[in-house]
Amino acid sequence: MIDRSTGSRPDPVAAADVIIVGGGPAGSSLAGLLALQGIDVVVLDRAQFPRAKPCGECINPGGVSALARLGLLDVVEKCHPVRLAGWDLFTDSGARASGRFAGGTEHGLGVSRAALDHALLQAARDRGARVYERTKLVGLSVSPARAASHRTVVEAVDHDGRRTVWTARLLVGADGLRSIVARQLGLVRRQPRLRKVSLTCRLRGTGPPRDGGGLLFGRIGTVGLAPVHADEPVWNGTVVVSARAHGRKLASDPVSFFRNAFLQAPFEWDVGPDIVGGPWASGPFDWPTRCAIADGALLVGDASGYFDPLTGQGLYRAFRSAELATPVIVRAVRSARSRAADLSEYDRGLRSMLRQPRALQRIIEVVVSRPTLRHLAVTGLQAVQPLANRFVRVVGDAMPVPALVIPETACSLLRVTR
Numbered sequence: 001m002i003d004r005s006t007g008s009r010p011d012p013v014a015a016a017d018v019i020i021v022g023g024g025p026a027g028s029s030l031a032g033l034l035a036l037q038g039i040d041v042v043v044l045d046r047a048q049f050p051r052a053k054p055c056g057e058c059i060n061p062g063g064v065s066a067l068a069r070l071g072l073l074d075v076v077e078k079c080h081p082v083r084l085a086g087w088d089l090f091t092d093s094g095a096r097a098s099g100r101f102a103g104g105t106e107h108g109l110g111v112s113r114a115a116l117d118h119a120l121l122q123a124a125r126d127r128g129a130r131v132y133e134r135t136k137l138v139g140l141s142v143s144p145a146r147a148a149s150h151r152t153v154v155e156a157v158d159h160d161g162r163r164t165v166w167t168a169r170l171l172v173g174a175d176g177l178r179s180i181v182a183r184q185l186g187l188v189r190r191q192p193r194l195r196k197v198s199l200t201c202r203l204r205g206t207g208p209p210r211d212g213g214g215l216l217f218g219r220i221g222t223v224g225l226a227p228v229h230a231d232e233p234v235w236n237g238t239v240v241v242s243a244r245a246h247g248r249k250l251a252s253d254p255v256s257f258f259r260n261a262f263l264q265a266p267f268e269w270d271v272g273p274d275i276v277g278g279p280w281a282s283g284p285f286d287w288p289t290r291c292a293i294a295d296g297a298l299l300v301g302d303a304s305g306y307f308d309p310l311t312g313q314g315l316y317r318a319f320r321s322a323e324l325a326t327p328v329i330v331r332a333v334r335s336a337r338s339r340a341a342d343l344s345e346y347d348r349g350l351r352s353m354l355r356q357p358r359a360l361q362r363i364i365e366v367v368v369s370r371p372t373l374r375h376l377a378v379t380g381l382q383a384v385q386p387l388a389n390r391f392v393r394v395v396g397d398a399m400p401v402p403a404l405v406i407p408e409t410a411c412s413l414l415r416v417t418r
């Protein structure tokens, strides 16, 4: 367990104000914000960075704005991201629509997650967080009594098998999907109902437009393509399918499965695409939580609850949850009060941020999984350009969900049902 910035190892028993388990975008951005406020914060991550992360690798406009507020946009710009102006949507029935963001400062970014997460974690170190990579959480003990006495206990093991017992005023679970922290705290509401799996590959080739992403909603599932480097012809290709229908085939030969699924998408290539990285698999995604707080602990990012990667909003939510958690954690540490009741403002803020977007995600899931509905929906967006633009802006967290209720929506419905 070595802090790569200082080369130091913690003692078998060590302490911090806040321990964050998981150094992905949620954990690292939160760690940096807390360190800037003078909080002694430690990040533990089982991976060694840079590490691959299955993802569509697109930061939506809401995420780009959040990065600017967090003072991290410069850091991300050094990862050579591609500026994304919007999304092209396709169905297997031949419908096609194109939605654009507002432009100016409202745009998305396509960027390698290996580079992004590495850079964000380094930024957290630069701001004063202590970071231990290749260090896995193996146990924790959080209780009302421990929260009251500010002694949450976290047990971690490094790659050499060295065990450290950390005591902290507060524990943060930023450990992603299937969060161990969420499970051990009893915060996971149920097992996944929507059972999807994904395969992501790094592709190299030329042909498709590089100023936006493309999504095909088809019989097999969803196929996504996005450029992820400003100067190199490299792409993210992601396929998301039902585990029940395709899981076995996908597991037996992931590369062939990816190739066959990807070939169904109407992306026009001049050269390639060649698979140059992956495949990286993930899923299932539907992990709701009862709430995101407990005595002496809270959850951020995917660990605080996830539904489906289809709309690509996870990074925005990772940054936003870090923003929402920061003042609550700083207050808890400074006032020596970290019971669940003292953290409830964070949970309320998070739920209120997620309520409408999650409802929309569920509607989108129903629509794209039914051939007639997805054909009608994409045809409707194609027919009414302002609605297509609003749709990608709402899903891009640049506008609130109610912005979709405009006269053009009724107009689009009338056109497609006539």
Ligand SMILES: Cc1cc2nc3c(=O)[nH]c(=O)nc-3n(C[C@H](O)[C@H](O)[C@H](O)COP(=O)(O)OP(=O)(O)OC[C@H]3O[C@@H](n4cnc5c(N)ncnc54)[C@H](O)[C@@H]3O)c2cc1C
Binding pocket: 021, 022, 023, 024, 025, 026, 027, 044, 045, 046, 047, 053, 054, 055, 056, 057, 058, 059, 060, 063, 135, 136, 137, 138, 174, 175, 176, 177, 180, 198, 199, 200, 238, 240, 282, 283, 300, 301, 302, 303, 309, 311, 312, 313, 314, 315, 316, 318
């Ligand atoms: C197929 C797919 C496509 C997606 N596409 C997009 C997209 O285009 N845009 C978008 O915004 N979002 C997308 N998402 C969602 C996005 O990837 C996540 O929302 C985002 O990574 C959440 O960040 P996080 O920091 O919460 O978790 P993560 O990025 O998962 O980081 C969690 C960290 O915790 C560490 N960890 C886990 N367990 C332990 C442990 N026991 N001990 C120590 N460390 C541990 C892991 O090593 C990891 O580094 C997609 C997701 C998937 C699966």
